[in-house]
Amino acid sequence: MTKPILPTRKQIQQTFKLQQDQSDCGVACLLSIIQYYEGNNSLEKLRELSGTTKQGTTLLGLYQASNQLGFTSQGNEADIQAIIDHKEPLILHVVIEEHLQHYVICYGYENNKFIIGDPAKGIIELTKEELEKIWKSKTCLTLTPNNNFVKSKTQTNNKKKWFIKLVKEDSKLISFSIILGLGIAILGMAMAIFSQKLIDDILPSKDFTKLITGIILVAFLLLIRVLFTALRDFFLITQSKDFNNRIIDSFYTSLLHLPKPFFDTRKIGELVARLNDTQRVQRVISQIIGNTAINILVTIVSLGFLFFYSWQTGLIASISLPFYFLLIYSFNKKIINAQKEMMQGYAFNESNYITSIQGIATIKNNNRQSIFQKINQFIYGNFQEKVFNLGKINVRLSIFSGIFSVLFLISILIYTSTQVYNEVMQLGELMAILGIAGSLLPSVASLALITIPINEAKVAFNRMYEFTSIEEENKGNISLSKFNSLEIKNLSFRFAGRKELFKNINISVNQNECIAIVGESGSGKSTLGQVLQKFYPFENGTIIVNNQFNLPDINTEDWRNIIGIIPQDITIFSGNVITNILLGKKDTPENIQVFCEEYGFTAFINSLPQGFATILGEEGINLSGGQKQIIALMRVLYKKPQLVLLDEFTSAMDRKTEKFVLNLLKKLKSEITIIFISHRLHSLPQIADTIYVLENGIISNFGNHKKLMETTNFYSDFWKELII
Numbered sequence: 031m032t033k034p035i036l037p038t039r040k041q042i043q044q045t046f047k048l049q050q051d052q053s054d055c056g057v058a059c060l061l062s063i064i065q066y067y068e069g070n071n072s073l074e075k076l077r078e079l080s081g082t083t084k085q086g087t088t089l090l091g092l093y094q095a096s097n098q099l100g101f102t103s104q105g106n107e108a109d110i111q112a113i114i115d116h117k118e119p120l121i122l123h124v125v126i127e128e129h130l131q132h133y134v135i136c137y138g139y140e141n142n143k144f145i146i147g148d149p150a151k152g153i154i155e156l157t158k159e160e161l162e163k164i165w166k167s168k169t170c171l172t173l174t175p176n177n178n179f180v181k182s183k184t185q186t187n188n189k190k191k192w193f194i195k196l197v198k199e200d201s202k203l204i205s206f207s208i209i210l211g212l213g214i215a216i217l218g219m220a221m222a223i224f225s226q227k228l229i230d231d232i233l234p235s236k237d238f239t240k241l242i243t244g245i246i247l248v249a250f251l252l253l254i255r256v257l258f259t260a261l262r263d264f265f266l267i268t269q270s271k272d273f274n275n276r277i278i279d280s281f282y283t284s285l286l287h288l289p290k291p292f293f294d295t296r297k298i299g300e301l302v303a304r305l306n307d308t309q310r311v312q313r314v315i316s317q318i319i320g321n322t323a324i325n326i327l328v329t330i331v332s333l334g335f336l337f338f339y340s341w342q343t344g345l346i347a348s349i350s351l352p353f354y355f356l357l358i359y360s361f362n363k364k365i366i367n368a369q370k371e372m373m374q375g376y377a378f379n380e381s382n383y384i385t386s387i388q389g390i391a392t393i394k395n396n397n398r399q400s401i402f403q404k405i406n407q408f409i410y411g412n413f414q415e416k417v418f419n420l421g422k423i424n425v426r427l428s429i430f431s432g433i434f435s436v437l438f439l440i441s442i443l444i445y446t447s448t449q450v451y452n453e454v455m456q457l458g459e460l461m462a463i464l465g466i467a468g469s470l471l472p473s474v475a476s477l478a479l480i481t482i483p484i485n486e487a488k489v490a491f492n493r494m495y496e497f498t499s500i501e502e503e504n505k506g507n508i509s510l511s512k513f514n515s516l517e518i519k520n521l522s523f524r525f526a527g528r529k530e531l532f533k534n535i536n537i538s539v540n541q542n543e544c545i546a547i548v549g550e551s552g553s554g555k556s557t558l559g560q561v562l563q564k565f566y567p568f569e570n571g572t573i574i575v576n577n578q579f580n581l582p583d584i585n586t587e588d589w590r591n592i593i594g595i596i597p598q599d600i601t602i603f604s605g606n607v608i609t610n611i612l613l614g615k616k617d618t619p620e621n622i623q624v625f626c627e628e629y630g631f632t633a634f635i636n637s638l639p640q641g642f643a644t645i646l647g648e649e650g651i652n653l654s655g656g657q658k659q660i661i662a663l664m665r666v667l668y669k670k671p672q673l674v675l676l677d678e679f680t681s682a683m684d685r686k687t688e689k690f691v692l693n694l695l696k697k698l699k700s701e702i703t704i705i706f707i708s709h710r711l712h713s714l715p716q717i718a719d720t721i722y723v724l725e726n727g728i729i730s731n732f733g734n735h736k737k738l739m740e741t742t743n744f745y746s747d748f749w750k751e752l753i754i
């Protein structure tokens with residue numbers, strides 16, 4: 031499985047992957063090494079496995095991910111000589127521009143230079159001194175593929191299959207559009223040919239009938255061309271609509287089924303930007319169907335006509351057009367890079383805009399409007415600078431191509447006019463040749479630039495594919511409808527790339543019991559709650575349900591029907607109170623009214639301006655924290671769960687509401703098992719049968735109020751401080 035001692039440049043170039051944004055450098059390095067060993071994966075998957083966040087990846091995260099992917103890897107402290115002696119690619123942790131943490135790959139040492147794969151720049155060479163300057167940490171990750179490493183050629187095939195599946199339904203529309211495009215191209219020549227006939231034959235012959243017939247014929251052909259163009263455009267917009275609907279549906283559906291950790295590591299702006307990617311892919315499809323086919327044909331037919339009228343002009347065109355093509359083509363790379371930077375600038379600007387709107391209260395409260403305005407000026411200015419850079423390249427391109435066009439047309443003009451002057455060529459032929467030569471250049475230019483939109487679409491397509499190729503969350507296959515007990519045994523958990531959050535935790539709860547998990551902020555209580563919702567897989571230990579099933583094996587949908595959650599951050603959707611309780615489920619208003627009366631929520635509903643019809647969320651009134659918690663309680667109880675998990679519930683309620691809620695929960699204890707997660711401890715003695723104290727990553731104590739008060743711990747400290 032191991033490669034030859036020093037990889038060739040070609041191998042490196044072919045397998046090296048650039049980062050898609052700043053936080054991706056670590057995973058881009060890992061992906062490059064995977065591809066170097068002929069494996070395959072996606073940046074998205076690697077982000078997930080390595081716990082990459084908006085800030086980037088830790089070396090520990092890269093280590094954990096690479097071990098899961100079939101590498102024997104090791105984090106080391108090393109010196110320059112050690113990496114010269116190490117004959118396999120390795121990842122170095124470096125610091126660039128004095129403070130930016132970054133990862134690069136060292137592929138080897140050759141001719142006194144290190145071959146470095148820098149995900150921000152590409153393949154570069156560094157001298158010992160240059161590398162030492164940035165490799166200050168002296169830490170690196172060595173990776174050797176072991177027997178678990180899977181070589182895979184399947185991903186490219188899967189990508190192709192996915193793409194074909196997406197466009198397959200449009201194949202008829204696409205074929206019609208191409209055929210119409212060909213018709214349009216051929217009819218486009220009609221005017222040039224007619225003008226030649228008009229000047230050379232019809233007008234000199236003074237044949238009026240011929241003139242009228244000719245005009246009618248050309249008018250007819252031009253009208254057919256208009257019809258063809260309209261039809262083709264209609265097919266294109268139809269295809270565009272169908273394709274976008276299909277692709278967005280597939281994208282959104284995959285998004286909803288992605289595992290929770292996926293959402294922890296993404297910025298909203300980035301997710302929104304990916305929705306726009308679909309349009310980019312579609313635009314290029316339209317462009318290829320709409321223009322490229324026509325341009326190819328226009329070029330061939332025009333050249334044919336030029337040869338037909340005068341083989342010499344055909345020859346001039348055939349010799350000079352490849353140069354024209356190459357001249358324009360040479361701009362491709364610059365334009366693609368400038369476009370990439372512009373797209374990044376755009377995504378960054380969008381993220382910044384969304385974050386400032388979300389944090390508007392904090393900005394105002396801290397009087398930081400002017401600072402945020404300056405940040406925005408900087409970010410937006412940077413984006414505009416990138417747009418400007420792209421514009422500059424385009425201006426340069428149009429100057430060069432303009433000069434070339436002038437030279438080309440003038441040389442054709444000189445040649446043909448000399449021919450007319452010497453009476454070898456007729457005037458009409460000159461006109462036709464000039465007309466055809468003029469239409470040839472834009473077609474060739476557009477063909478030379480086709481890689482730009484294709485590349486843009488490829489980037490967009492890959493980014494979308496990465497989303498849709500992530501495995502859905504674990505579904506589990508044991509169905510369950512009745513909850514009896516939950517037992518957490520020796521459970522350990524860490525977020526990918528982080529140190530262990532808790533270890534060897536033992537907690538149990540039976541039907542109709544109420545337990546509480548208490549502990550300091552950040553001790554991992556909410557995370558434990560999320561593990562219980564099957565949001566995160568755990569590292570070691572077991573969670574047994576009903577004394578027989580492993581939680582990961584239980585059907586996720588069944589389990590989430592059994593467990594009801596009130597999270598710390600409650601989401602209120604746009605809509606009225608009823609839609610917020612039902613969350614899309616169908617029910618009659620009478621039933622909801624009965625439900626509210628049964629649980630005693632009627633007074634709360636009546637206190638809202640329009641009762642049940644009160645519009646909440648972005649389009650409606652803002653609820654207080656306590657009111658949101660009541661809505662969340664209604665939402666949970668309406669679901670009729672058998673186990674509820676209440677995370678810092680009642681924290682925002684006034685004493686009266688809290689009392690009402692606690693009394694309600696006490697009554698419900700006979701029907702529902704309750705897990706409280708809290709650091710508000712004063713209400714717990716009334717309701718919790720057992721209290722577990724989570725401290726320093728372990729359950730340091732557990733028992734009822736009386737038992738816990740006998741020792742010194744987080745819980746008893748709280749009560750003792752109250753008494754003092």
Ligand SMILES: Nc1ncnc2c1ncn2[C@@H]1O[C@H](COP(=O)(O)OP(=O)(O)OP(=O)(O)O)[C@@H](O)[C@H]1O
Binds near residue numbers: 549552554
């Ligand atoms: N997705 C994540 N990736 C990495 N670390 C995370 C993630 N979510 C939470 N953490 C970290 O895990 C730790 C535990 O967080 P958690 O929310 O579980 O604490 P908590 O005990 O519920 O705190 P609080 O009482 O303040 O709600 C924190 O240090 C937090 O920064």
